[in-house]
Amino acid sequence: MKINVNKRDPVYVQVMRYFKEQIATGQLAPGEEIASRREIANQLKINPNTAQRAYKEMEELGLIFTEGNMPSRITMDETILTDVRKELVLEAVTEFIHSIQSIDVSLEEAVELVKENYNRKRAD
């Protein structure tokens, strides 16, 4: 588990994205406990405050919830959970389309490129 692949987004945003991905792929189940702020900060070699910021925002988004001093847990709200994946997919596609259209890449060329690179990238 690495975070700093992407330098352009703030660390706390990348942490949020990591959890969104885990939720979207079912690797984190509804109601499941997640690592504490201090734990995750330790694992990712980031500051506990930065971890706290990510968790706080995820709580505001309804992705996780916290009761008392218990470890925070993944929400059990079905709507939110299914929306997470939709959001990530739509974001990726929208960004990609925007990028290739701004440099005049045709639909055919784009599809070809995706096909060519989809399996290639797994080898990295």
Added chain:
Amino acid sequence: MKINVNKRDPVYVQVMRYFKEQIATGQLAPGEEIASRREIANQLKINPNTAQRAYKEMEELGLIFTEGNMPSRITMDETILTDVRKELVLEAVTEFIHSIQSIDVSLEEAVELVKENYNRKRAD
């Protein structure tokens, strides 16, 4: 011509990207004069220093060159010019593949999404 569509990248990076797109699509020809720092800053409502930073980096990358106090111009180096488009295309594809694979989107689904959204997005 707008710049701040994207909040995650620094403004000077977005300015560089704008010029790369113009070069990649042939809207800026080799040797062609580009807007002065003050001009572009005015057009984009950004600070002249930020424009200068973008231009300076583009100069370091060999994208543009400056002689005396003349307006900067697009490079005439064929290799650099063709590489610009390749770089932008590869970057877009790589990022997209990475995003969709991290949320378990299959190749078929991805291709379908691109096809569905390619023309839709033009309507924005």
Added chain:
DNA sequence: CATCGTGTATTAACTAGTTAGTACACAATG
């Protein structure tokens, strides 16, 4: 020769993000 528009450089101040260090309330564990 004065003016204007180039590129270039410098200094100061502000914001967002990050790190560091510390602190406190609370519940479970020993």
Added chain:
DNA sequence: CATTGTGTACTAACTAGTTAATACACGATG
């Protein structure tokens, strides 16, 4: 009852990016 691990909160300092305000050398234009 002391310790440990939760969440939460606050202050201080640092960095990168941005803006603002000047300043200067140089060449063309009037």
